[in-house]
Amino acid sequence: MKTRILSLLLVIFSAGLLTACADSNGHWSDAETRKRSTVEMVRLSHPLYFAEGSTELSAAQKQSLQTFFRDINVGYGDSLSMDVPLDHAGHVSDIDQKRHASIAEYLKKRGLMLSAEFTPYGIALAPGNARLVVSRYTVELPKCPDWRQDSSPNYANATTSNFGCAHATNLGLMVANPKDLVVGQTYDGPHAAVAAKAVNKYMSGGKKKSSSTKTKTSASSGGGQK
Template sequence: MTTTKRIAAALLATALATTLGACSGEQNRSLYSTKQPVVERTHYTLDLVSGPGGLPISEQRRLAGWFEALDLKYGDRVSIEADTANPATVDNVGAILGRYDLALSDTAPITEGFVEPGRTRVIVTRSIATVPGCPDWTDDGDANYMNATSRNYGCATNSNLAAMVADPEDLIKGQESDGRPVVTSSNRAIEAYRNGNLPEVGSGGGTTGGGPE
């Protein structure tokens, strides 16, 4: 009887441990947040009629209107598909882009579709940063037997960082010096923030998540 009772007690303890482990789910026992900013890029393209002398006035106006419709701003990257432009066209695009205090990027991303002869493709790359899954209160009522970090840990800090960064690409790779004083680029970022050119973040963005940081 003693042996039987010991076996039964061992089985009961194992069952309880398994049950408690199942209730706890995946747990983060570190002090690092599992909710991190994710940067997504979107490419917008416009094919313009061009010739040896560059862009006709009508196409320059069309390009300017397109930039205005996109609400071009700091953090956007504008490039020209290399095989579709001549120096005169590059100068035309650069002049219009200069109105936004932006410069053409050296390289262009790969885009879909074929560019017809006699046309130049202009590409605007826009990046946004979000923190998927925030806020996350799914473990609010769970028993925390392992003293694990809350699933919502870091949501407020990282969501605000994603919403406030002037150029989301900086979260991937920091900026390199282009020869200009650092204050020049920092002032542009501050100006973008003051002008309200940063993305709005709703409840899905997690800025209302709160919780321990």
Template sequence: MRNPVSKKAIASALSASLVLILGGCGGMPMNNPSLDSVHQPVVSRTNYTLDITTGPSGISIPEQRRLAGWFEALDLRYGDRITLDDPMRSGASRAAIEAVAGRYGLLVGDEAPVTPGAVAPGTVRVVVTRSTAAVPGCPDWSAKSDGTLHNATSTNYGCATNANMAAMVADPEHLLKGASGQGVTTVMSSTKAIDSYREAPPTGEQGLSKNSTQSNSGNK
């Protein structure tokens, strides 16, 4: 003879099954119902410093070579910012450093960031500020399921787009503030390369003309 099952036992079993089913759908945060990614590029700055010995006439040739070697070791590139911490405000020293920085197509700024230690007398501190961009926490597969009853956005949403943007941007500072105008229109900037290509003389033009003349004379 079978033992009768009480209604209370059946209700308890159904409740436990429901909890297990809903528990399997958990793991998805319900705090982002928008289409904005919670993972955004973060810009970090690193300061590199080099103290250069100066004199009454500015910076000596050996010190300029040391500065150029330091720039080469840093792989100085577009997006880096060069500033000077010079308590004496020496125009000759600044001009010498600007000449070295100009070889890399960079200008020297006016306001240097705060760096550890004081600048010793008779020296000028060259500061190179380099910015990098990255998206922390990506990829984010922390959610255990894509199911959500609140139409929430996936935790990994936007990771690929924002990570690619952070990796491809030439100057990470532009993610914080766009590039300022340089007094020229967008059309003038975009056509500069085209105009340079059109106005430049063809490579080997003289050699081709001379060879063509000699070739025609030989055929006669």
């Protein structure tokens, strides 16, 4: 009996030694994608109903629209557009054009901009109905931290499984509009030359010599010469 127990303990001990010596990188492949955030565009829609022949939303419809904006926390980076019924030729009717202009003016007063382009989205709409479409970019952060691979020894001088985690995660958390991670924006900020000009003007007291002062100075200088 004791011999059997000792044999069993020896087997368990040997298995433990083999596990300790196993490669801890068994679940990591150098061919795996490097750590980066994933950006995706999603669209959220809200139905709009107009009375027959009307181009304005009712008070109830406006309240419903405001509730929708509050629920999705509409704001910076969101793109707003409309989807309206199209005729057989794919054209927008005159009344739907006026409805679009009415919605654009309504949103403008609330600090929101409606795209001039229509966005077909979902099933075809019945006459008198419309759809407000909010296009938004979202960012999905990489699965971090990732310590599946030991940082040392690293005889191949290869990047570790956790390489890029801090950069990709923090950039994804900081960016105000995830779309900028894909497309970017044209710089339209302060110009260094303009800023330097303002500083020079401040340092000089902001005084400029008038033309009369310059003329008087020149005349005085010329009179002293022989």
